[in-house]
Amino acid sequence: MTAGVELVDVHKSFGPVAAVRGVSLALEAGAVTALVGPSGCGKTTTLRMVAGFDSPDQGEIRIGGRLVTGGGASAVPPERRRVGMVFQQLALFPHLDVSGNIAYGLSGMGRAARQARVAELLELVGLVGYERRRPHELSGGQAQRVALARALGPRPDVVLLDEPFSSLDVTLRAGVRAEVRSILRAAGATALLVTHDQEEALSLGDQVAVMLDGRIAQVGPPDHVYRRPVDLHVAAFLGAANLFDGEVRDGILHILLGAVDISGGGNERGDERSVVTALVRPEDIHLEDLRPDDGTGTGAESAAGAAGTVVDVEYYGHDQLVVVSLAAGGRVRARLHAERRLLPGAGVRVSARRAYPLP
Numbered sequence: 439m440t441a442g443v444e445l446v447d448v449h450k451s452f453g454p455v456a457a458v459r460g461v462s463l464a465l466e467a468g469a470v471t472a473l474v475g476p477s478g479c480g481k482t483t484t485l486r487m488v489a490g491f492d493s494p495d496q497g498e499i500r501i502g503g504r505l506v507t508g509g510g511a512s513a514v515p516p517e518r519r520r521v522g523m524v525f526q527q528l529a530l531f532p533h534l535d536v537s538g539n540i541a542y543g544l545s546g547m548g549r550a551a552r553q554a555r556v557a558e559l560l561e562l563v564g565l566v567g568y569e570r571r572r573p574h575e576l577s578g579g580q581a582q583r584v585a586l587a588r589a590l591g592p593r594p595d596v597v598l599l600d601e602p603f604s605s606l607d608v609t610l611r612a613g614v615r616a617e618v619r620s621i622l623r624a625a626g627a628t629a630l631l632v633t634h635d636q637e638e639a640l641s642l643g644d645q646v647a648v649m650l651d652g653r654i655a656q657v658g659p660p661d662h663v664y665r666r667p668v669d670l671h672v673a674a675f676l677g678a679a680n681l682f683d684g685e686v687r688d689g690i691l692h693i694l695l696g697a698v699d700i701s702g703g704g705n706e707r708g709d710e711r712s713v714v715t716a717l718v719r720p721e722d723i724h725l726e727d728l729r730p731d732d733g734t735g736t737g738a739e740s741a742a743g744a745a746g747t748v749v750d751v752e753y754y755g756h757d758q759l760v761v762v763s764l765a766a767g768g769r770v771r772a773r774l775h776a777e778r779r780l781l782p783g784a785g786v787r788v789s790a791r792r793a794y795p796l797p
Contacts, residue, residue: 441464441465441466441467441500441503442465442466442467442468442469442501442502442595442596442628443463443464443465443488443499443500443501443502443595443596443628443630444463444464444465444498444499444500445461445462445463445464445484445487445488445497445498445499446462446497446498446499446500446508447460447461447462447496447497447498448460448461448462448484448487448494448496448497448498448499448508449461449494449495449496449497450480450483450484450487450492450494450495451495456652457480457483457652458480458483458484458487458494458652459480459651459652459653460497460653461480461484461497461649461652461653461654462654463484463647463654463657465596465628465629465630465645466628466644466645467502467628468626468627468628469628469629469644469645470619470622470623470627470629470630470631470642470643470644470645471629471630471631471643471644471645471646471647472631472633472638472639472640472642472643472645472646472647472660473485473630473631473632473633473639473647473649474632474633474634474635474636474638474639474643474646474647474648474649474676475634475648475649475650475675476634476650476675477634479649479650479651479652480649480651480652480653481632481634481649482600482601482632484632484649485598485600485630485632487499487507488501488521488596488598488630489516489519489521489523489598490506490507490513490514490515490516490519490521491516493507493513494507494508496508501519501520501521501595501596502520502595502596506519519595520592520594520595520596521594521595521596521597521598522543522588522589522590522591522592522594522596522597522598523589523597523598523600524582524585524586524589524597524598524599524600524602525585525600525602526600526601526602526604526605527605528581528582528584528585528602528605529585530573530581530584530585530588531573532572532573532574533572534572534573535569535570535571535572536560536565536568536569536570536571536572536576536584537556537560537569537570539573539584539585539588540556540559540560540584540587540588540591541555541556541591542588542591543588543589543591543592544556544591544592546592555591556569556591559587559590559591560587562587562590562621562624562625563583563584563586563587563621564583564617565580565583565584565587568580577610578605578606578607578610578614579606579610579613579614579617582602582603582606582614582617582618583617583618583621585602586618586621586622590621590625590627594627595628596627596628596629596630597622597627597628597629597630598629598630598632599618599629599630599631599632600632601632601633601634602618602631603615603633603635603638604635611638612641615638615641615642618642619641619642631643636675636676636677639660640660640663640664640676641660643660644659644660645657645658645659645660646658646659646660646663646664648663648672648675648676650671650672650675655668655669655671655672656668656672663676664676664677664719665719665794666794667717667796668796668797669796669797670715670796673717673796677719677720678719678720678759678771678773679717679718679719680717680718680719680720680723680770680771681715681716681717681718682694682695682715682716682718682793683713683714683715683716684713684714684715684716684793684795685712685713685714686700686712686714686795689701691714691716691793691795693716693718693790693793694744694764694766694768695718695723695743695744695770695788695789695790695793696742696743696744696789696790698790698791698792698793700793700794700795712795714795714796715795715796716793716794716795716796717793717794717795717796718770718790718792718793718794719773719792720759720771720772720773721772721773722790722791722792722793723770723771723772723773723788723789723790723791724743724772724788724789724790724791725760725762725772725774725780725786725787725788726743726786726787726789727784727785727786727787728745728746728784728785728786728787742787742789743787743788743789743790744764744765744766744787744788744789745764745765745766745785745786745787745788746762746763746764746765746770746785746786746787746788747762747763747765747783747784747785747786748760748761748762748780748781748782748783748784748785748786749761749762749763749769749782750782751780751781751782753776754776755776756776757773757774757775757776758773758774758775758776758779758780759771759772759773760772760773760774760780762786762788764788770788772788
């Protein structure tokens with residue numbers, strides 16, 4: 439992996455508060471890294487140190503292989519770091535039209551070259567024909583694309599995006615995310631996206647870094663981080679988590695919901711015999727109608743699953759989240775297709791299609 443940005447043992451405190459504690463993180467060149475975590479975990483401070491707005495107390499940061507801070511060298515100022523920035527509030531200039539906003543960062547170019555670059559960026563972000571519109575005449579998604587085009591204009595080594603979708607209406611957010619991802623990939627940009635939104639991080643990031651309490655808790659491809667979290671804290675933060683005590687015996691994980699084969703798929707614990715905590719995501723829960731003569735009616739574990747009763751249903755149109763109270767104790771959340779309607783009070787048999795023992 440060629441690192442477009444590299445942070446090595448970076449620390450930052452504000453008075454007695456340690457905001458960033460020993461962060462080491464490599465951003466692959468030409469890829470999007472999503473830095474996700476709850477409010478106050480240090481992710482925006484990390485982004486600001488990459489940009490040069492804040493200086494680390496300890497550690498080194500390299501951009502495009504060049505040391506920009508730390509290591510005994512003088513810090514490179516923000517304007518010389520070859521960084522493009524998309525702010526949370528976009529910060530478009532209201533008195534400039536679309537072309538003027540995009541051209542703002544191209545002051546070092548000749549007029550003809552600047553005009554050609556603006557035209558190229560308008561094509562890239564799909565805003566040809568909008569050149570003379572002012573920011574107040576744009577939709578939220580169009581304004582987002584202008585801000586991104588302006589950041590990409592000088593061909594920076596890295597693009598930093600600070601909670602860029604937080605001000606958008608929920609109905610716009612998914613579509614704009616897809617547009618931004620497409621634009622970044624078409625530009626071949628190295629990007630660092632800071633967000634508290636797990637769905638945003640998983641859908642946009644080629645690499646996801648989970649930050650908790652000032653530290654990087656886990657880094658990896660989105661599916662790996664989601665399916666195989668390193669601990670309970672990451673599991674609970676990245677989406678809904680059903681947790682069960684279990685035991686692994688000869689590649690089979692035994693939990694209340696039944697037996698799950700975990701011998702394949704690169705599971706390191708598949709051949710061990712050990713007591714574990716197992717993660718089952720809601721979409722991996724399977725529910726069947728519970729018949730009166732079903733053997734799981736006692737609530738005991740069976741090969742097929744465990745008995746339960748539906749206690750709540752949250753309907754979202756495309757799918758639904760079903761909460762089941764298990765006869766043996768505890769609750770399970772299951773995410774199902776919306777076509778199958780379950781009502782509170784219905785008896786169900788609960789089993790797991792997939793489960794993952796936590797380290």
